[in-house]
Amino acid sequence: MDTQIADPTLTTYDVERVRADFPVLSRTVHDRKGKPGKPLVYLDSAASAQKPRQVIDAMTRFLEEDYSNIHRGVHFLSQTATDQFEAVRGKVARFLNAPSERNIVFTRSATEAVNLVAHSYGRAFLSEGDEIILSVMEHHANIVPWQLLQADKGVRIKVVPVDDRGVLDLDAYADLLSDRTKLVAITHCSNVLGTVTPAKEIARLAHERGVPVLFDGSQAAVHGVVDVQDIDADFYIMTGHKLYGPTGTGVLYGKYDLLKKMPPYQGGGDMIESVSFEGTTFKLPPARFEAGTPAITEVIGLGAALDYIESLGREAIAAHEHDLLRYATEKLSQVEGVRIIGTAPGKGPILSFTVEGVHPHDVGTIVDQYGVAVRVGRHCAEPLSERFGVGPTARASFALYNTRAEADALVSSVIAVKEFFGA
Numbered sequence: 540m541d542t543q544i545a546d547p548t549l550t551t552y553d554v555e556r557v558r559a560d561f562p563v564l565s566r567t568v569h570d571r572k573g574k575p576g577k578p579l580v581y582l583d584s585a586a587s588a589q590k591p592r593q594v595i596d597a598m599t600r601f602l603e604e605d606y607s608n609i610h611r612g613v614h615f616l617s618q619t620a621t622d623q624f625e626a627v628r629g630k631v632a633r634f635l636n637a638p639s640e641r642n643i644v645f646t647r648s649a650t651e652a653v654n655l656v657a658h659s660y661g662r663a664f665l666s667e668g669d670e671i672i673l674s675v676m677e678h679h680a681n682i683v684p685w686q687l688l689q690a691d692k693g694v695r696i697k698v699v700p701v702d703d704r705g706v707l708d709l710d711a712y713a714d715l716l717s718d719r720t721k722l723v724a725i726t727h728c729s730n731v732l733g734t735v736t737p738a739k740e741i742a743r744l745a746h747e748r749g750v751p752v753l754f755d756g757s758q759a760a761v762h763g764v765v766d767v768q769d770i771d772a773d774f775y776i777m778t779g780h781k782l783y784g785p786t787g788t789g790v791l792y793g794k795y796d797l798l799k800k801m802p803p804y805q806g807g808g809d810m811i812e813s814v815s816f817e818g819t820t821f822k823l824p825p826a827r828f829e830a831g832t833p834a835i836t837e838v839i840g841l842g843a844a845l846d847y848i849e850s851l852g853r854e855a856i857a858a859h860e861h862d863l864l865r866y867a868t869e870k871l872s873q874v875e876g877v878r879i880i881g882t883a884p885g886k887g888p889i890l891s892f893t894v895e896g897v898h899p900h901d902v903g904t905i906v907d908q909y910g911v912a913v914r915v916g917r918h919c920a921e922p923l924s925e926r927f928g929v930g931p932t933a934r935a936s937f938a939l940y941n942t943r944a945e946a947d948a949l950v951s952s953v954i955a956v957k958e959f960f961g962a
């Protein structure tokens with residue numbers, strides 16, 4: 540597939556050039572009649588990232604030239620479309636350093652990927668009294684599917700705490716592991732605190748007891764280099780729309796021997812070998828878990844997004860984002876009354892904060908008047924906001940296209956919030 544590759548002679552990260560790839564970033568918001576609005580300062584990429592021209596173009600080109608349903612057609616377009624769709628599976632495998640594209644299942648979202656494992660693996664191999672270990676900083680997507688399993692099968696959920704910085708308590712985790720533990724499901728990077736968890740150590744401790752581990756990599760895969768074989772993850776999950784790709788695309792990586800023994804999650808076309816009313820036989824994974832027509836065009840877009848990320852270089856992106864996080868943290872913590880939630884060393888570029896005396900919804904609404912888009916709420920991780928006793932927070936998240944000037948805009952808009960409220 541044709542995607543533009545950044546100039547390899549580029550030695551420093553040229554964020555202005557990167558920004559030029561994202562059409563939406565040049566727009567203004569809150570325009571009024573005859574009055575230009577504020578430049579958009581998009582600091583909500585942890586909820587969903589913006590899309591580069593390369594992704595938009597790849598999808599348009601596919602729709603204009605090669606679109607067809609895949610896998611079952613003998614005609615030219617169907618085969619072309621199938622080849623392109625399957626090529627993305629290979630790209631995802633390389634992106635995660637999976638041993639093979641057989642390990643890659645396409646889902647509609649990270650949420651669907653967790654539900655797939657909970658429904659298929661969970662219902663087949665867990666029973667009453669078995670324990671699942673989660674952490675207190677999980678996204679609801681990695682809590683609720685296990686609670687549904689709990690209601691269904693009587694499994695028990697144990698929760699690993701974090702310290703006041705948001706660092707996972709590894710000792711408590713080791714203590715929770717027991718002969719009753721049948722699965723560990725923990726985030727690789729918190730979408731609220733930014734905490735990166737010691738995935739390799741988490742997996743090692745679980746594997747000592749023969750317990751498989753699922754990592755929610757929805758954030759980690761965006762902000763760093765992930766190697767599922769080095770971590771020794773049994774399951775690894777990511778989501779396309781946070782990776783500068785389209786919505787409707789998620790990924791489940793699974794070790795093949797695990798995938799192979801798992802029963803189907805949904806039934807329908809494309810996952811069957813043969814169907815009769817006496818009995819239906821199922822294809823091998825990954826096809827077994829991909830019932831129905833997938834998000835074909837969107838998967839093509841995901842492939843272009845991964846190419847785009849690789850063209851900038853994942854290490855270069857991480858270094859750029861780390862610089863922004865450090866810069867913004869330093870500036871924001873100088874503002875009196877601002878409390879930053881999540882200060883774990885080596886954290887991802889996510890900055891959750893409260894402003895003393897101001898409700899976070901008011902923070903979000905007022906900074907928005909300055910063009911600054913942040914998220915407010917509990918960020919789909921209610922147990923965590925309880926842990927820190929803060930209720931909702933405001934969250935600024937940084938991506939490969941953000942700048943120090945945007946961090947400055949965040950800080951000055953927060954100062955404006957304080958002035959507005961006399962806080």
Ligand SMILES: *Cc1c(COP(=O)(O)O)cnc(C)c1O
Nearest residue numbers: 648649650678680730757758778
């Ligand atoms: C966004 C997010 C999810 C859910 O991803 P979807 O693809 O939107 O379902 C799960 N976990 C974490 C950590 C996230 O940030």
